[in-house]
Amino acid sequence: MAVALNALPSIGNVTTDLHSSPDLGFPIFPGTIGVRFGCNSDHQIHNNNKKKQFGGRGRLKMVKAVGRRVDETSSFSYVNGQADCDCTNTNGFPNGNGTLQKQMSTVEKSSNIVWHECSVNKHDREQLLQQKGCVIWITGLSGSGKSTLACALSHTLHSRGKFTYVLDGDNVRHGLNKNLSFEAEDRAENIRRVGEVAKLFADAGVICIASLISPYRKDRDACRALLPKGDFIEVFMDVPLQLCEARDPKGLYKLARAGKIKDFTGIDDPYEQPLNCEIVLQQKSDTCTSPCEMAETVVSYLEGHGYLQA
Numbered sequence: 001m002a003v004a005l006n007a008l009p010s011i012g013n014v015t016t017d018l019h020s021s022p023d024l025g026f027p028i029f030p031g032t033i034g035v036r037f038g039c040n041s042d043h044q045i046h047n048n049n050k051k052k053q054f055g056g057r058g059r060l061k062m063v064k065a066v067g068r069r070v071d072e073t074s075s076f077s078y079v080n081g082q083a084d085c086d087c088t089n090t091n092g093f094p095n096g097n098g099t100l101q102k103q104m105s106t107v108e109k110s111s112n113i114v115w116h117e118c119s120v121n122k123h124d125r126e127q128l129l130q131q132k133g134c135v136i137w138i139t140g141l142s143g144s145g146k147s148t149l150a151c152a153l154s155h156t157l158h159s160r161g162k163f164t165y166v167l168d169g170d171n172v173r174h175g176l177n178k179n180l181s182f183e184a185e186d187r188a189e190n191i192r193r194v195g196e197v198a199k200l201f202a203d204a205g206v207i208c209i210a211s212l213i214s215p216y217r218k219d220r221d222a223c224r225a226l227l228p229k230g231d232f233i234e235v236f237m238d239v240p241l242q243l244c245e246a247r248d249p250k251g252l253y254k255l256a257r258a259g260k261i262k263d264f265t266g267i268d269d270p271y272e273q274p275l276n277c278e279i280v281l282q283q284k285s286d287t288c289t290s291p292c293e294m295a296e297t298v299v300s301y302l303e304g305h306g307y308l309q310a
């Protein structure tokens with residue numbers, strides 16, 4: 001029997017929608033130079049080639065030239081021959097080399113499945129942890145300070161005895177999402193998967209901090225819709241492109257401007273800023289709010305909305 005998850009009372013949103021700059025379709029900001037903040041940042045440079053990387057032991061749906069399905073457990077299709085990877089699917093089918101048919105599907109393919117409820121539920125876990133599980137979704141341009149805030153927030157909450165976990169876009173793309181590119185549909189799948197993982201963390205009672213560019217509103221809204229009302233707290237890093245570009249800690253903007261990276265958010269790929277998020281953290285080149293101060297703003301929100309107690 002299907003059972004509804006999460007019987008928490010809903011908690012209203014407080015919206016501080018301060019930002020007024022237009023969406024970034026393509027470069028539109030005048031060239032003022034921002035400050036560079038000298039704190040530690042231990043990112044690795046992400047390999048941004050657009051080659052499809054479907055290696056590894058993925059659960060692949062293989063479609064032979066005749067169209068016969070040999071495995072129904074996956075999201076990708078290979079057609080007319082062999083896949084361009086050295087892998088064997090989990091059912092033991094051989095690899096191929098050939099045309100990859102881009103087909104990212106979120107259509108439910110499982111049938112005859114029944115939700116199994118456990119006697120220990122979210123509420124029990126929250127009692128144990130003395131907090132409420134939720135998702136803090138940090139969105140913004142590359143270089144806007146998402147990861148820095150995520151870590152500062154995790155650190156602040158941890159030191160207050162709260163259990164957090166950070167899902168950072170860069171990091172998740174090293175593992176779970178290593179087969180995804182930066183094309184719109186792969187970004188959507190990236191966000192969908194992280195949204196689902198974040199939902200599990202929240203159900204575990206954890207304060208889950210997801211920091212991803214997540215440039216499309218519909219993808220973020222889809223993640224919001226996965227959670228009980230109030231439990232998805234969207235934080236917008238409202239930082240002008242020219243400040244992010246002046247920071248450029250990984251040198252990616254420089255490469256994007258030189259045309260060496262395509263589809264780079266804010267340069268030749270869009271960013272749709274939130275219209276109605278819970279928290280906006282605004283930064284300009286002449287104002288510098290420290291990561292700790294920003295973390296405190298989020299902590300105040302959590303406190304005010306009852307998330308730091310069971």
Ligand SMILES: Nc1ncnc2c1ncn2[C@@H]1O[C@H](COP(=O)(O)OS(=O)(=O)O)[C@@H](OP(=O)(O)O)[C@H]1O
Nearest residue numbers: 046048142143169182187190212213214263264265
């Ligand atoms: N084309 C392109 N556009 C934007 N970003 C790029 C790109 N290529 C690589 N990178 C690096 O990947 C990091 C963003 O990954 P995300 O998973 O957060 O992106 S997204 O949400 O799927 O849009 C991002 O990390 P942050 O700088 O921390 O945002 C970049 O370092």
Ligand SMILES: Nc1ncnc2c1ncn2[C@@H]1O[C@H](COP(=O)(O)OP(=O)(O)O)[C@@H](O)[C@H]1O
Nearest residue numbers: 037142143144145146147148247249289290291
């Ligand atoms: N509040 C801040 N004030 C000044 N500089 C910051 C702030 N937050 C982050 N930075 C700096 O900006 C750069 C990008 O930060 P990062 O957290 O990596 O951004 P993102 O994860 O959005 O790409 C880093 O060099 C970082 O030290």
